[in-house]
Amino acid sequence: MVKKRDMSESLTVQEGAVIEIQEIQEDKITQCYTENSEYAELLGAIQEIKKHKDVVGYILKSDSNATVDLDDSTKLIDYAMLSSQTFDAARSLSEIFKIGDSESILIEGKNLKVICLDLGKNKISIFMEKSCDHFGILRALIPQLSS
Amino acid sequence: MSNEACNLALKNTINEIRNVCPGISHTFIFRDNGEILAVDDNTSEDAVNNAQELIRALEERASAVGGIESLTFRGSKARIDNLKFDDLFVTSISSNESEEKTVSNLIKVMIPTTLKVMQRIYPSMKDKPQEAALNLKPTNLEPETKASDIQASEFTVENLTVFGGFLNDPETAYIDVALIVEWTEKYGDKPIEAIILEAPSTGKTIQCKFRPFREKKYENKGLIQLSEKIQTNLNIRKGSKVLVKPLLENPQDLDATPKDKHETIKLSKYSLIREKNVEDNTSEKLETPKESVELLKADLFKEFEEYKQEVPILQVLVENLGGFVGRLGNHDFVRIDNIVIARWKEIFGEKEIKAVIVKETISGKEIQCKFQAIKDSEFDGKSVIQIPEKLQEVLGTTKGALVLIKPVVE
Numbered sequence: 238m239v240k241k242r243d244m245s246e247s248l249t250v251q252e253g254a255v256i257e258i259q260e261i262q263e264d265k266i267t268q269c270y271t272e273n274s275e276y277a278e279l280l281g282a283i284q285e286i287k288k289h290k291d292v293v294g295y296i297l298k299s300d301s302n303a304t305v306d307l308d309d310s311t312k313l314i315d316y317a318m319l320s321s322q323t324f325d326a327a328r329s330l331s332e333i334f335k336i337g338d339s340e341s342i343l344i345e346g347k348n349l350k351v352i353c354l355d356l357g358k359n360k361i362s363i364f365m366e367k368s369c370d371h372f373g374i375l376r377a378l379i380p381q382l383s384s
Numbered sequence: 385m386s387n388e389a390c391n392l393a394l395k396n397t398i399n400e401i402r403n404v405c406p407g408i409s410h411t412f413i414f415r416d417n418g419e420i421l422a423v424d425d426n427t428s429e430d431a432v433n434n435a436q437e438l439i440r441a442l443e444e445r446a447s448a449v450g451g452i453e454s455l456t457f458r459g460s461k462a463r464i465d466n467l468k469f470d471d472l473f474v475t476s477i478s479s480n481e482s483e484e485k486t487v488s489n490l491i492k493v494m495i496p497t498t499l500k501v502m503q504r505i506y507p508s509m510k511d512k513p514q515e516a517a518l519n520l521k522p523t524n525l526e527p528e529t530k531a532s533d534i535q536a537s538e539f540t541v542e543n544l545t546v547f548g549g550f551l552n553d554p555e556t557a558y559i560d561v562a563l564i565v566e567w568t569e570k571y572g573d574k575p576i577e578a579i580i581l582e583a584p585s586t587g588k589t590i591q592c593k594f595r596p597f598r599e600k601k602y603e604n605k606g607l608i609q610l611s612e613k614i615q616t617n618l619n620i621r622k623g624s625k626v627l628v629k630p631l632l633e634n635p636q637d638l639d640a641t642p643k644d645k646h647e648t649i650k651l652s653k654y655s656l657i658r659e660k661n662v663e664d665n666t667s668e669k670l671e672t673p674k675e676s677v678e679l680l681k682a683d684l685f686k687e688f689e690e691y692k693q694e695v696p697i698l699q700v701l702v703e704n705l706g707g708f709v710g711r712l713g714n715h716d717f718v719r720i721d722n723i724v725i726a727r728w729k730e731i732f733g734e735k736e737i738k739a740v741i742v743k744e745t746i747s748g749k750e751i752q753c754k755f756q757a758i759k760d761s762e763f764d765g766k767s768v769i770q771i772p773e774k775l776q777e778v779l780g781t782t783k784g785a786l787v788l789i790k791p792v793v794e
Contacts, residue, residue, distance in 0.1 A: 335462070
C-alpha cells in the first residue's frame with residue numbers, strides 16, 4: 238500500500254508512541270494504516286510530492302497517527318507548532334467571519350511557504366521553497382483525495 | 385493629528401475598496417503591535433480584536449518560515465486574505481466568487497498609496513510605515529515634485545568674512561531669505577532639509593545645511609555666502625557662480641512611466657476594473673495617469689481634504705522675537721505673519737483661534753502657545769514666525785529654520 242522508500246529522516250508516531258525513527262518496516266506501516274486508508278493514500282501522495290526538489294518537508298497528521306519528513310530535522314518542533322497553530326487559527330477565524338469549513342491555508346513567509354490542508358480527520362502541512370508551485374501540489378493531492 | 389488623519393484616510397480607502405469590489409465583506413488594518421488603525425463600517429470591533437490577536441500569534445509562530453508576508457485562509461464560502469506591509473497587516477474577507485487577483489491588487493495598490501500620500505502630507509508622521517510598505521511597485525499614483533523638477537538658482541559666491549566666518553557654521557551656506565520664502569511657497573510644507581550646491585565650472589556638487597544671511601547687506605544681490613571649506617570642496621572661490629537647489633525630503637522621481645500593461649493596470653482602481661479588457665487587448669481607452677490620479681484623489685481623500693482644509697498647516701521660517709517681549713516677557717507667545725492670521729480668520733470665520741501649534745519639522749517636537757500678529761510690516765507675506773529664544777530652545781530650532789504651524793480652533 239505504501240511505497241517503500243528511505244525513511245531515515247522520517248518520524249512516524251501512533252497514538253503518541255514513536256514506532257520507528259531510523260527505518261520503518263513496510264508491514265508495520267501497513268498495519269498502522271489499515272484502519273485509516275485515506276491516511277495511507279495521502280501519505281503515499283505526499284511522499285511523491287516530497288521528492289520535488291523545492292519541497293522541504295511535510296507533516297501529515299490524523300487523530301491517531303502523525304508522519305513528519307523534513308529536510309532539516311532540527312526544525313521539527315517549530316514547524317509542528319506552526320502547523321498546529323495555523324489549523325487552530327483557521328478554525329477560530331472561520332467561526333468569526335463565517336467563511337465555512339476551512340479548506341486550505343497558505344502562509345507565505347520571507348523564506349518559505351507552507352500550504353496546510355484540513356481534510357477532516359487528516360491534516361497536511363507541506364513546507365516548500367517560495368519558488369515552488371503550490372497550486373501544482375494541491376492539484377497533485379486533490380485527485381488523491383477524490384479517489 | 386497626523387495619525388488621526390492617516391487612520392481616517394485608511395478607513396476611507398478600505399471603504400472605497402469595498403465599494404469597488406462588493407465581494408469584499410470585511411476589511412481592517414492593524415499594526416503588528418496590535419494597534420487597530422482602520423476598520424470598515426461593516427466589521428465589528430470584537431471581530432477585529434479577536435482576529436488580530438490570532439493573526440499576530442500566528443505571525444510570531446511563523447518566524448520559522450521567516451515571518452508572514454501573506455496569509456490566505458480558504459473556506460467553503462469565503463476566504464480571508466491577510467497581507468503584510470512592513471508593520472501593517474491588512475486583512476480582507478471576501479466571497480469565493482470575488483476575483484482573488486482583483487482583491488489582492490486593490491489592496492496592494494490602495495493601502496501603500498494612501499500611506500505614501502499621508503506621509504507626504506505629514507512628513508514627520510510618527511510611527512510611519514517604513515520603506516518596504518511604501519516602495520511597493522504600484523505606488524506611483526500622484527505626480528508630485530520630482531528631483532529633476534526642482535529648479536536650481538544661480539548665485540555668486542561671497543566669502544564669509546573673518547568675523548562672520550568665526551561666528552558662522554563653516555558647514556552651512558548662508559542664503560537670501562527671499563529664496564527660502566520662494567521655496568516655501570513653491571514646495572508647500574515639504575521640509576527642506578538641506579541644499580544642493582553645484583559648481584558648473586568644476587562640475588562638483590555638495591549637499592549642506594543652510595541659513596538666511598545674518599547681515600541684510602547681502603540680501604537681494606544674488607549672493608550666497610560660503611565658508612572656505614565649502615569653497616574648497618567645490619573647487620571655487622569668491623565671485624564664482626554656483627547653482628543652488630533645495631533638497632526636499634523624499635522627492636519622488638516619477639520619470640518611470642508604466643512600462644507594461646500590468647503596471648498600467650495598477651494605476652487606478654478604475655483601470656483595475658478594466659483589467660480583463662486590457663488583457664484581452666480590447667482597446668477600451670484607460671484614463672491617463674493624471675486623470676486617474678485626480679479621480680482617485682477625489683474619491684479617496686474627499687473626506688480627508690475636508691478635514692485638512694479645516695486645519696491648514698503651513699511651513700514658516702523662524703525669526704527671533706526680539707525686544708522686551710522676546711527676552712523678558714511671556715515666553716509662551718509667538719508672532720505670526722499678518723497674512724497668515726487673516727487667512728485663518730477667513731477660513732474659520734467666527735470661530736476663535738485660541739492658540740497655535742508650532743512643530744519642528746525634523747525632530748517632530750511641537751508646542752502649543754498663544755500668538756499675535758507680527759508688528760513689523762517688513763515681514764508681511766514672508767511666511768515668517770517670530771519665536772522667543774526660550775521657545776526655540778524647547779523646540780530645538782533656531783533662526784532661519786523651518787517649522788510647521790497650525791491653528792488651534794475652538
